[in-house]
Amino acid sequence: MSEIIRVKNRENKILEQFDMSFFKGGTSTEKNIKLAPLKRDYDAGLITIHCGCLEEEPLLSIAYYQSTGNYFLKKRSLHVHDEDCYFSRNGNTYSNVSSEYESGVKEVEGNFILNIHPLDFLKQETKDNCNASSSSKNGGYIRKSIHYLSIFSLLNTIGSHAWNRYIRYEAGKNYPTKTFVEIYNSIQSLLSKYCIGDLPLKEIFYAGEKEGKVFIIEKSVGFKYGAFTMLVLEDLPTELNGGYYIINAYNPNKGGSELRKLRVRKEILDKEMEARRGLEGPYFVGGFVTKPSSKEIPMFQSFALLPISDYGAPIQSSYERRLYNELGKQKRLVQRPTTSYDVNWNGFIPDGILIDTEPKTILEVFGMSENNIIYHQTKIAKKHHFSSLEKYNYWDWDAYKDDQIPALPLRMNK
Numbered sequence: 001m002s003e004i005i006r007v008k009n010r011e012n013k014i015l016e017q018f019d020m021s022f023f024k025g026g027t028s029t030e031k032n033i034k035l036a037p038l039k040r041d042y043d044a045g046l047i048t049i050h051c052g053c054l055e056e057e058p059l060l061s062i063a064y065y066q067s068t069g070n071y072f073l074k075k076r077s078l079h080v081h082d083e084d085c086y087f088s089r090n091g092n093t094y095s096n097v098s099s100e101y102e103s104g105v106k107e108v109e110g111n112f113i114l115n116i117h118p119l120d121f122l123k124q125e126t127k128d129n130c131n132a133s134s135s136s137k138n139g140g141y142i143r144k145s146i147h148y149l150s151i152f153s154l155l156n157t158i159g160s161h162a163w164n165r166y167i168r169y170e171a172g173k174n175y176p177t178k179t180f181v182e183i184y185n186s187i188q189s190l191l192s193k194y195c196i197g198d199l200p201l202k203e204i205f206y207a208g209e210k211e212g213k214v215f216i217i218e219k220s221v222g223f224k225y226g227a228f229t230m231l232v233l234e235d236l237p238t239e240l241n242g243g244y245y246i247i248n249a250y251n252p253n254k255g256g257s258e259l260r261k262l263r264v265r266k267e268i269l270d271k272e273m274e275a276r277r278g279l280e281g282p283y284f285v286g287g288f289v290t291k292p293s294s295k296e297i298p299m300f301q302s303f304a305l306l307p308i309s310d311y312g313a314p315i316q317s318s319y320e321r322r323l324y325n326e327l328g329k330q331k332r333l334v335q336r337p338t339t340s341y342d343v344n345w346n347g348f349i350p351d352g353i354l355i356d357t358e359p360k361t362i363l364e365v366f367g368m369s370e371n372n373i374i375y376h377q378t379k380i381a382k383k384h385h386f387s388s389l390e391k392y393n394y395w396d397w398d399a400y401k402d403d404q405i406p407a408l409p410l411r412m413n414k
């Protein structure tokens with residue numbers, strides 16, 4: 001299913017495209033400013049609005065709710081949508097009751113309150129809870145409710161935030177090295193801002209100290225929670241022991257000299273490997289760990305692999321890895337957005353943004369066969385939209401057609 005919404009004129013020409021996420025939840029003032037003219041044109045019969053879920057492109061209308069002052073997309077009654085489309089699953093309109101945790105994270109006064117599935121972090125009575133709670137969708141590792149933050153998204157959010165902050169404030173002087181030390185320290189300093197309820201992750205963070213530290217952390221919170229950890233994966237596991245893989249991971253500040261053994265249930269690790277297929281290391285590994293007894297190796301109760309570039313930037317494809325390695329080699333100041341925070345992006349998320357060009361440059365990587373229709377349509381819509389923005393430069397690499405990374409935009413002279 002494509003998540004693209006198309007606005008067309010009477011000649012059937014695409015005027016503007018949105019990612020469906022743009023319309024989710026309560027709309028901001030900025031969004032309303034953008035949607036008000038669309039509503040005017042719609043009412044005047046100048047435009048039609050199409051859902052990209054099916055080839056027939058079922059029609060949508062745009063509605064204004066006086067009580068909230070917000071604009072919403074609305075399904076038109078006779079138009080059938082794909083069964084996976086939002087409008088099939090959730091009824092007529094995007095909810096005007098915004099979920100507090102639409103993305104699983106809520107920002108409150110500079111802190112990030114996480115909505116994590118209880119089975120992912122609460123210590124359970126039974127040891128074998130790990131495989132009971134997850135469902136796999138789209139090759140990912142996603143909880144059944146979209147409002148829970150998956151452990152992968154948690155690692156990606158923290159890892160990207162840490163990367164972006166380091167790039168913005170430090171990288172001009174000291175670019176991240178291939179030891180991951182700088183990004184790891186940036187991650188650790190952010191953990192006081194990420195909270196479950198009012199508990200900052202920093203207070204339950206296991207940074208690869210001696211194994212007994214996991215138990216000490218669990219004890220400090222009355223054995224209510226597992227300890228949260230994020231470490232660099234040393235090697236992929238081969239050793240299988242009673243349904244568990246044993247992995248080796250380390251804190252980069254120890255230079256890889258102090259490897260820690262951790263256990264992961266076979267099913268969980270196999271699913272994670274499948275979800276990140278084709279992506280060889282390096283990786284951060286992380287999740288919530290528990291140490292059932294003094295003799296046992298600490299065990300992940302929830303777990304994810306976060307692929308990173310050689311310089312520590314989270315990446316999601318082998319082409320992105322090549323691009324981010326090249327950007328790193330050239331010491332470029334590139335940010336890795338995880339949300340569509342600029343209203344002008346229409347809900348799309350760029351693969352990267354160079355902040356050392358004037359104006360900033362949106363980076364896109366096309367890395368898959370055009371046979372994957374959804375991926376292709378989304379990429380075309382992103383290209384169409386991002387290349388039309390005057391506030392940004394636009395650069396892309398069609399890795400499917402050209403194996404060489406094109407010349408990067410020149411950095412501005414400081």
Ligand SMILES: [Zn+2]
Pocket residue numbers: 051052053054058081082085086087088
């Ligand atoms: Zn649809």
